Amino acid sequence: MTNKESQYYDCSKILSEGSIYNIVIGQRSNGKTYGFIEEALAEYCENGHPSVYIRRYDESITSANIFKLCTPHINSLEIMSNGLWNNFEYKNRCFYPVRLNENGKVEERGEPFLYCVGMNSWEHKKGQDRGFVRYVIFDEFLTRDTYLNDEYAKFMNLLSSFIRDRVGTTIVMLGNTVNKFCPYFVKFKIDMKKIKQGFIYNYRYGDTTMSLEYCKPSSNTSKVNKAYFDFDEKQLDMIKSGYWEICSYPRFYNGKRDDCEELGHIYIHFSTHVLRWDLLIDDDKNVISFISPSTFKRALQSGDIFMTDDSLTLLDYRMAFAEIPRLKLTELLIDTWKGKKIFFATDDDGDVFENWMKVNLNSNTFKSF
Secondary structure (H helix, E strand, C coil): CCHHHHCCCCCHHHHCCCCCEEEEEECCCCCHHHHHHHHHHHHHHHHCCCEEEEECCHHHHCHHHHHHHCHHHHHHHHHHCCCCCCEEEEECCEEEEEEECCCCCEEEECCCCEEEEECCCHHHCCCCCCCCCCEEEEECCCCCCCCCCCHHHHHHHHHHHHHCCCCCCEEEEEEECCCCCCHHHHHCCCCHHHCCCCEEEEEEECCEEEEEEECCCCHHHHHHHHHHHCCCCHHHHHHHHCCCCCCCCCECHHHCHHHCEEEEEEEEEECCEEEEEEEEECCCCCEEEEEEECCHHHHHHHCCCEECCCHHHHHHCCCEECCCCCCHHHHHHHHHHHCCCEEECCHHHHHHHHHHHHHHHCCCHHHHC
């Protein structure tokens, strides 16, 4: 590997851990996807085993949007295949190795190298058994937009349809540092507050093994981007160094939280976080909301409404709810959120609340409001 190549992400470190699931998060354009596609290509050329590439939505795997996925690997394909193939063809949502003649016409086509799948439509397009696949690569699994309804279950079912009863398939999940909060971290019980940049963490769930890597900053992308994005603004840290992208949220105006009269509050449990959602009235008789951090113990001891998806909490505590109960307090809280009369103690609290809202908006929670 040349010095220039070493400035990009190297997938060999996490793969050497030997885990079934491999989660890699880091800054954009640091070579995460390139590295794993190259690894899948080497497996194909050496052993003839194809791989699977997953995106959340179908439009991401149309010909116009996806062909650039494999174009950086054309030279590698020619070298690894000893000149048998010299290009790729994308057809019927598969990448095939092909040999083009000097006129650019396909002389010969090999077996599929990479099956491409849009998770949002997969259930309607289940096909025949494709045989053993070496890697399943879920690209951009983190998003600041909404996730699919019950996405975790959809992803697991999709994996099952490819893996079936075989062994030896490695799952790869790649994400840019755009959102700390996602259904996968919750299901895998990963506390992102404890994950530090530049380290690999290993987990075990019965017979299932998982490795997670939070990539250290890439020297190459940092050098390129810094000249354009070196403003003193933390929202740009994700671009410059791969730190988490956190938006700016409205703070309590003029710091007058203590001058407001409290009308009531509820607690929210999301991922590893607990928030307190206060309904307040200020000196000008404006009804507003204020979100601040709290603790699980404090929320349970309060006897107030506690929103959680934790099944044990729901069973053991009378005031715990999976969906927002409809009453005067919750109606007013929702009204302040809809009217953008909501303020936050910190930007982190705003990020937790925003992600909790996205999950709830995909459920039946708001149909009664």
